[in-house]
Amino acid sequence: MKFYADVHRSKRNDEGYRITYTTDGKAFRHVDSLGEIPAGPGDRLFMDTLPPQHTDGAIELVRKGVEVYYLRRLTLIGKVRRELRLPKSSRGDIKALMKIEERWFRRVTEDFLVMRRMILAYRSLLVTRQQLMNKYRALSDAERVVLKPAISSIEKQMEEMAKKITEEAGKRYPAYNMLLEGLGIDGSLAGREALTELLTYVDFANSSLRGLKKLLGLYKPIRLAKKVNWKLYNRKLHQATTRLALAYYKNRPNGRQCWELVKKIKQLVVTAQAPG
Numbered sequence: 001m002k003f004y005a006d007v008h009r010s011k012r013n014d015e016g017y018r019i020t021y022t023t024d025g026k027a028f029r030h031v032d033s034l035g036e037i038p039a040g041p042g043d044r045l046f047m048d049t050l051p052p053q054h055t056d057g058a059i060e061l062v063r064k065g066v067e068v069y070y071l072r073r074l075t076l077i078g079k080v081r082r083e084l085r086l087p088k089s090s091r092g093d094i095k096a097l098m099k100i101e102e103r104w105f106r107r108v109t110e111d112f113l114v115m116r117r118m119i120l121a122y123r124s125l126l127v128t129r130q131q132l133m134n135k136y137r138a139l140s141d142a143e144r145v146v147l148k149p150a151i152s153s154i155e156k157q158m159e160e161m162a163k164k165i166t167e168e169a170g171k172r173y174p175a176y177n178m179l180l181e182g183l184g185i186d187g188s189l190a191g192r193e194a195l196t197e198l199l200t201y202v203d204f205a206n207s208s209l210r211g212l213k214k215l216l217g218l219y220k221p222i223r224l225a226k227k228v229n230w231k232l233y234n235r236k237l238h239q240a241t242t243r244l245a246l247a248y249y250k251n252r253p254n255g256r257q258c259w260e261l262v263k264k265i266k267q268l269v270v271t272a273q274a275p276g
Contacts, residue, residue: 001023001039002022002023002044003039003041003045004021004046004047005019005045005094006020006021006048006094006097007022007047008047008090017032017051019034019036019037019054021033025094025098028090028091033054033057034057034068035056035057036059036115037061037065039061039064041066041079042065042066042271043067044070045061045066045249046066046070046071046105046192047071047104048093049070049074050068050108052116052117052120055117058108059114059129062110062113067107068108069105070106070155071100071104071105071106072104073104074248080099080100081095081096084096105113106271115165116200116201117168118164118168119196119200121161122158122197123236125154125157128154129151129154129155129158129216130177132154141152150212161191162189166192169192175200175269175272175273178268179269180192183249185244188247190238191246194240194244195265197246198240198241199238202216204265204266205266206269209263209266215233215237216237216256216262217233218259239249239256241261241262244261245258245261
């Protein structure tokens, strides 16, 4: 049986989200956690988004044998909803979700869910540090003294989280340690975290080189009507690629160097997964 769910913000529960789901697009029900959805072994759950707050509920369903999917591009819902002239509501979004091809959904595993939650926490710390650094550069020497302890505290938290991420990656990704050795970045904590992020979100073994280039934003922009069209790429993964390349080359990399590194990673992953 197929379940379709819309996850939207709500003040009714501590997690801040409420879930509306249906199986036929006619009868709708509301729950506060994914674990309350009556899906069982062999059932499939398609969601618009999967907030980190609902990671445990998603893991619970996966362990029960439910196939859990979330939409790769949320903008598709608005596009389909407008095409079908559906109302902008939870029910309208679910009906739009039911019309989207399955190839636009990503199936999640327990390994992915666990690693994603940790990576999202690291990304949050990374953004906070960057915001503080921007303010730090704009202040006078006397004023900077106030921000230094806050920046140091964030950097310590980032280091602790990166250690947890890389330790977990070593347990969950068979090729991880081989990649560290092949790339020679075992001594860089930031590089190891960036590699984990890429392995979590990118299927190097089955993705084409062209697909990887687009996903990671490693191509030249196309100028049209004095505007730059960057096409679609994942900015967070582009940043992770740059951080990894910085650890690999030990200096700030250019686009070509990043691309050569991505090709090397793909080659190492394919070799690691080859039989025999």
